[in-house]
Amino acid sequence: xxxxxxxxxRHEKENQVVADIYPEGIHGAIAAFxxxxxxNVTTAxxxxxxxxxxxxxxxQADVLVWWGHKAHDEVQEEIAEKVKQRVLEGMGLVVLxxxxxxxxxxxxxxxxxxxxxxxxDEKERIWVVDPSHPITEGIGEYIEIEKEEMYGEHFDIPxxxxxxxxxxxxxxxxxxxxxxxxxxxxxxFYFRPGHETYPTYYHExxxxxxxxxxxxxxxxxxxxxxxxxxxxxxxxxxx
Amino acid sequence: xxxxxxxxxRHEKENQVVADIYPEGIHGAIAAFxxxxxxNVTTAxxxxxxxxxxxxxxxQADVLVWWGHKAHDEVQEEIAEKVKQRVLEGMGLVVLxxxxxxxxxxxxxxxxxxxxxxxxDEKERIWVVDPSHPITEGIGEYIEIEKEEMYGEHFDIPxxxxxxxxxxxxxxxxxxxxxxxxxxxxxxFYFRPGHETYPTYYHExxxxxxxxxxxxxxxxxxxxxxxxxxxxxxxxxxx
Amino acid sequence: xxxxxxxxxRHEKENQVVADIYPEGIHGAIAAFxxxxxxNVTTAxxxxxxxxxxxxxxxQADVLVWWGHKAHDEVQEEIAEKVKQRVLEGMGLVVLxxxxxxxxxxxxxxxxxxxxxxxxDEKERIWVVDPSHPITEGIGEYIEIEKEEMYGEHFDIPxxxxxxxxxxxxxxxxxxxxxxxxxxxxxxFYFRPGHETYPTYYHExxxxxxxxxxxxxxxxxxxxxxxxxxxxxxxxxxx
Amino acid sequence: xxxxxxxxxRHEKENQVVADIYPEGIHGAIAAFxxxxxxNVTTAxxxxxxxxxxxxxxxQADVLVWWGHKAHDEVQEEIAEKVKQRVLEGMGLVVLxxxxxxxxxxxxxxxxxxxxxxxxDEKERIWVVDPSHPITEGIGEYIEIEKEEMYGEHFDIPxxxxxxxxxxxxxxxxxxxxxxxxxxxxxxFYFRPGHETYPTYYHExxxxxxxxxxxxxxxxxxxxxxxxxxxxxxxxxxx
Numbered sequence: 001x002x003x004x005x006x007x008x009x010r011h012e013k014e015n016q017v018v019a020d021i022y023p024e025g026i027h028g029a030i031a032a033f034x035x036x037x038x039x040n041v042t043t044a045x046x047x048x049x050x051x052x053x054x055x056x057x058x059x060q061a062d063v064l065v066w067w068g069h070k071a072h073d074e075v076q077e078e079i080a081e082k083v084k085q086r087v088l089e090g091m092g093l094v095v096l097x098x099x100x101x102x103x104x105x106x107x108x109x110x111x112x113x114x115x116x117x118x119x120x121d122e123k124e125r126i127w128v129v130d131p132s133h134p135i136t137e138g139i140g141e142y143i144e145i146e147k148e149e150m151y152g153e154h155f156d157i158p159x160x161x162x163x164x165x166x167x168x169x170x171x172x173x174x175x176x177x178x179x180x181x182x183x184x185x186x187x188x189f190y191f192r193p194g195h196e197t198y199p200t201y202y203h204e205x206x207x208x209x210x211x212x213x214x215x216x217x218x219x220x221x222x223x224x225x226x227x228x229x230x231x232x233x234x235x236x237x238x239x
Numbered sequence: 240x241x242x243x244x245x246x247x248x249r250h251e252k253e254n255q256v257v258a259d260i261y262p263e264g265i266h267g268a269i270a271a272f273x274x275x276x277x278x279n280v281t282t283a284x285x286x287x288x289x290x291x292x293x294x295x296x297x298x299q300a301d302v303l304v305w306w307g308h309k310a311h312d313e314v315q316e317e318i319a320e321k322v323k324q325r326v327l328e329g330m331g332l333v334v335l336x337x338x339x340x341x342x343x344x345x346x347x348x349x350x351x352x353x354x355x356x357x358x359x360d361e362k363e364r365i366w367v368v369d370p371s372h373p374i375t376e377g378i379g380e381y382i383e384i385e386k387e388e389m390y391g392e393h394f395d396i397p398x399x400x401x402x403x404x405x406x407x408x409x410x411x412x413x414x415x416x417x418x419x420x421x422x423x424x425x426x427x428f429y430f431r432p433g434h435e436t437y438p439t440y441y442h443e444x445x446x447x448x449x450x451x452x453x454x455x456x457x458x459x460x461x462x463x464x465x466x467x468x469x470x471x472x473x474x475x476x477x478x
Numbered sequence: 479x480x481x482x483x484x485x486x487x488r489h490e491k492e493n494q495v496v497a498d499i500y501p502e503g504i505h506g507a508i509a510a511f512x513x514x515x516x517x518n519v520t521t522a523x524x525x526x527x528x529x530x531x532x533x534x535x536x537x538q539a540d541v542l543v544w545w546g547h548k549a550h551d552e553v554q555e556e557i558a559e560k561v562k563q564r565v566l567e568g569m570g571l572v573v574l575x576x577x578x579x580x581x582x583x584x585x586x587x588x589x590x591x592x593x594x595x596x597x598x599d600e601k602e603r604i605w606v607v608d609p610s611h612p613i614t615e616g617i618g619e620y621i622e623i624e625k626e627e628m629y630g631e632h633f634d635i636p637x638x639x640x641x642x643x644x645x646x647x648x649x650x651x652x653x654x655x656x657x658x659x660x661x662x663x664x665x666x667f668y669f670r671p672g673h674e675t676y677p678t679y680y681h682e683x684x685x686x687x688x689x690x691x692x693x694x695x696x697x698x699x700x701x702x703x704x705x706x707x708x709x710x711x712x713x714x715x716x717x
Numbered sequence: 718x719x720x721x722x723x724x725x726x727r728h729e730k731e732n733q734v735v736a737d738i739y740p741e742g743i744h745g746a747i748a749a750f751x752x753x754x755x756x757n758v759t760t761a762x763x764x765x766x767x768x769x770x771x772x773x774x775x776x777q778a779d780v781l782v783w784w785g786h787k788a789h790d791e792v793q794e795e796i797a798e799k800v801k802q803r804v805l806e807g808m809g810l811v812v813l814x815x816x817x818x819x820x821x822x823x824x825x826x827x828x829x830x831x832x833x834x835x836x837x838d839e840k841e842r843i844w845v846v847d848p849s850h851p852i853t854e855g856i857g858e859y860i861e862i863e864k865e866e867m868y869g870e871h872f873d874i875p876x877x878x879x880x881x882x883x884x885x886x887x888x889x890x891x892x893x894x895x896x897x898x899x900x901x902x903x904x905x906f907y908f909r910p911g912h913e914t915y916p917t918y919y920h921e922x923x924x925x926x927x928x929x930x931x932x933x934x935x936x937x938x939x940x941x942x943x944x945x946x947x948x949x950x951x952x953x954x955x956x
Contacts, residue, residue: 088350088395090849110349110397111327111422114466127631127652128940132807132899136939141632153605153644154464154619156327156423158349161398162878166631166644168652173469174605174644182849183350184395222853223845225393227353230412329610366870366891367701371568371660375700380871392844392883393858401639405870405883405891413844413885421610461614462606566828566873588827588875589805589900592944632942634805634901636827637878651947661828662873703871708833708890 001039001218004061005031006052008068009045011196018196026067026194026201030096033207034065034214046071053079062218063092065210066099069196080104088184092217094210097194100155105190108183109157115175116152122170124148124193126177130164135178135189135212143205149195151175157190165209167192178209185222189213240278240457243300244270245291247307248284250435257435265306265433265440269335272446273304273453285310292318301457302331304449305338308435319343327423331456333449336433339394344429347422348396354414355391361409363387363432365416369403374417374428374451382444388434390414396429404448406431417448424461428452479517479696482539483509484530486546487523489674496674504545504672504679508574511685512543512692524549531557540696541570543688544577547674558582566662570695572688575672578633583668586661587635593653594630600648602626602671604655608642613656613667613690621683627673629653635668643687645670656687663700667691718756718935721778722748723770725785726762728913735913743784743911743918747813750924751782751931763788770796779935780809782927783816786913797821805901809934811927814911817872822907825900826874832892833869839887841865841910843894847881852895852906852929860922866912868892874907882926884909895926902939906930 007027011018022029027043035041044052046068058064064083068075080103087093087108095105100113126143128136143165152173158181165178177192191209194200201207246266250257261268266282274280283291285307297303303322307314319342326332326347334344339352365382367375382404391412397420404417416431430448433439440446485505489496500507505521513519522530524546536542542561546553558581565571565586573583578591604621606614621643630651636659643656655670669687672678679685724744728735739746744760752758761769763785775781781800785792797820804810804825812822817830843860845853860882869890875898882895894909908926911917918924 084349108349110323110347112466116466116469118469125650125652128942129631129633129652129654130637130899131632131902131939131942132904132936133939134937137937139940141940141942150469152469153607154466154609155607156464156466158397159400159421159608159640162637163641166652166654168646168650171469172603172646174603174607174646174652176607176644182398182847185848187849219849220851220854222848222850223856223858225395225845225848225858227351227355227393227395230355230357230389230391230410364889364891367703368870368872368891368893369660369876370663370700370703370871371665371697372700373698376698378701380701380703392846393848394846398847398879401876402880405893407885407889407891411842411885413842413846413883413891415846415883421608424609426610458610459612459615461609461611462617462619464606464609464619562827586827588801588825590944594944594947596947628947630947632940632944634942634944636875637899639876649947660876703873705829705831705833705871705873708835708867708869708888 001062002060003034003039003041003063003065003214004057005034005041005043005065006067007043007045008071009047010071011069021199026196029201030065030210034211037211039214046074051075051079053083058082058086058091061091063094063214065094065096065214066102066104067096067194068102069098072102075103080107084108087186087188090185090219092214092219093186093188094213094217095188095190097192100190108188111158112156115155116173118150118171120150120171121147122150125168126165126193127168128164129166130162133162133164135164135209135216137212138208139205145193145200145203148193148198148200151177151192185219187217187219189217240301241299242273242278242280242302242304242453243296244273244280244282244304245306246282246284247310248286249310250308260438265435268440269304269449273450276450278453285313290314290318292322297321297325297330300330302333302453304333304335304453305341305343306335306433307341308337311341314342319346323347326425326427329424329458331453331458332425332427333452333456334427334429336431339429347420347427350397351395354394355412357389357410359389359410360386361389364407365404365432366407367403368405369401372401372403374403374448374455376451377447378444384432384439384442387432387437387439390416390431424458426456426458428456479540480538481512481517481519481541481543481692482535483512483519483521483543484545485521485523486549487525488549489547499677504674507679508543508688512689515689517692524552529553529557531561536560536564536569539569541572541692543572543574543692544580544582545574545672546580547576550580553581558585562586565664565666568663568697570692570697571664571666572691572695573666573668575670578668586666589636590634593633594651596628596649598628598649599625600628603646604643604671605646606642607644608640611640611642613642613687613694615690616686617683623671623678623681626671626676626678629655629670663697665695665697667695718779719777720751720756720758720780720782720931721774722751722758722760722782723784724760724762725788726764727788728786738916743913746918747782747927751928754928756931763791768792768796770800775799775803775808778808780811780931782811782813782931783819783821784813784911785819786815789819792820797824801825804903804905807902807936809931809936810903810905811930811934812905812907814909817907825905828875829873832872833890835867835888837867837888838864839867842885843882843910844885845881846883847879850879850881852881852926852933854929855925856922862910862917862920865910865915865917868894868909902936904934904936906934
């Protein structure tokens, strides 16, 4: 399976705290554990030509993982649109954390994707609410993260196709932190954790969920539809 | 309740068949039965200034009904965007027939909204599949329309929040022809029938469904959220 | 609208703390604010003949509100089954708090309806996650209850048709505390708060949600279906 | 993967037409193509001791396939209940055709599961309405079956978690003929076709869907929950 990990890759260059946590970039950390899981993984970042998302890269990708935060606006409209089209055609998409505000995710959702947030080193408990879903395989009742940024409701997304995780935060908020969405032939998984100043992507259970999400999101050959003017049945033709 | 019926209003000017069926325009026919149902109804059309959708009109609308077909591209991007925002803020939206391809609906859905179609004077049977839903009040097991344009699956929309009607067509197709979607504080109802060359909007049961849809879509005062940087609980503050 | 408030009515007779909070019984407190909202309200309790749920009472009920806790097993199988049938036929059902373990709710859900719980005087924050839903009308971003029993995930219910509220608890848990389910022609609303040793049903926002739920759950005349051997269309008949 | 194919196995003994089509029984035909797909398949039938569903058989089953029609009532209450529990604990369940009226399915759904039907040698077209779902892998836009029994709406089931197929019938009806449901840790797939007097289970695309359904329904290790009295966090303990 071909997996492309896309990262904005700006915090790592501008903030020493982030650089220390992710010396190979957030994409590097994510690519590493997905590679170990047996996938064929490449990375792409904002400042590359076409943000590293050429037609070739996208056409061969089974799943695209997306992390962005402070430079959503710098993603070219045309490329965001192309990524959206590829999702509709069947490329899986895993959107992480602040990627909720990416052009690609907002275009696919049709809503503002806004939320509440707070940076206060809070404990997060990510509870499983759908223990039949393959994305929860190998996970316990909940995942605990000692310190994370808080995301709180209301999260302005369409009703998810499946709600898998709900987060509890020390400060009094809850958040629908793991949810799936179908768009065309594409499967989308949003997963909340991963603020850049915390080592969240080294957390084993977080890694396991992202691996499961990548596995789940890949399309293995579902039908392609022909749209537009349709042929009638014989009975109609003869009328 | 303030209801605005929007119509492209082009077929009626260019095609005598349509003009004969809807001498006051499709918007006129729809406005008439909604008025009878007790609503405060106004209309707006493509060729008016700002397509008749000024800030004032939109801000006072509880529900907007939308019919368009051959001139979706002529709807100004800025106005389509404004309508979308108003839906997210709580204005109800009832999208009819070929409105599936309108800019507003596509923006809110995030998909192509494509489908199969055929003009062959086919019989349509619109079956109720959710007999607990208020939009079906006063309707029988199905609505039969003697002749209509066919719309067939796959209909490229996100999974509806509620699937209320499924159509059967003589020529061999089915279609999810009545479906609801929540986006932000807004309620959206898509209802399939209403090709311009048939007198569908005079069909009593079709009228009843549209009335029910308007009633259902109106937001009567649900919570407004504050997004962004959140205040912590006392315990967190004191840390 | 005819509303029947059913209560087990045992805690109030056996526990002075509960009797002091609800001198007219939990059913009395709930009936009082529903009556104020303009409904025609009666009550029924476990120790009455047929638990107060005669055919007459059920046939005339638009909505049944259910509170039970320690004596679920004493509800006669036959009456639980009759209530279930009435829901499928179109009677609305509002299930409160420990009613999650009632025979009626379990029969309608098909799952164990089990959950985690803790009695520790915890703060609860009931967050709105669906601000387009009429059950949230007149409510703020969340409802705060100073002290309540905790209910935690996993809550073993089928995926709700609509998830409206998610609770946060001081001790680290979350709970899907407001959810709707459609069964046949019946609308079901489950709402979590209301442990018997707290004055929760005097909380104005809790009352508002229950009123909204009753309003929402009532069926106003949706289609009734004929099941079984179906008549063919003419074309098929002539074959 | 261990798959158990359960069949009532009565029509085959009593009706020569059915016996001629399925000389090894419907279970034999289904077991054969699932075996070819690489599963470890066994069968069980109504007239065996405990209907062939001993604790041992159920505890080792990853997925149970169910076909029944005329003798639903002869399935012992206790065994139906045991099968339901196993589904809630994580055994996958694929319910075929008239199995919609089986005790097991009705217990898990909480509704009557009733529908319209007609035996008139009608053409059926099973349209894919969710082309992102793995159960549609390898299938075209629709599956056509030359002659089948008709099942029509309203199908009295809870809203499916996923609606994958909708059938069109020559005589004027539609039917939600492929749908998934989550119950506890269990995945359930209902698939409509398969009346005993037609050779439907030899249809390659029907076989492919059932294989996909079995694959999808198996639980590969999702979390098991502890229910009941919960432990508090440290902060709560110290209160």
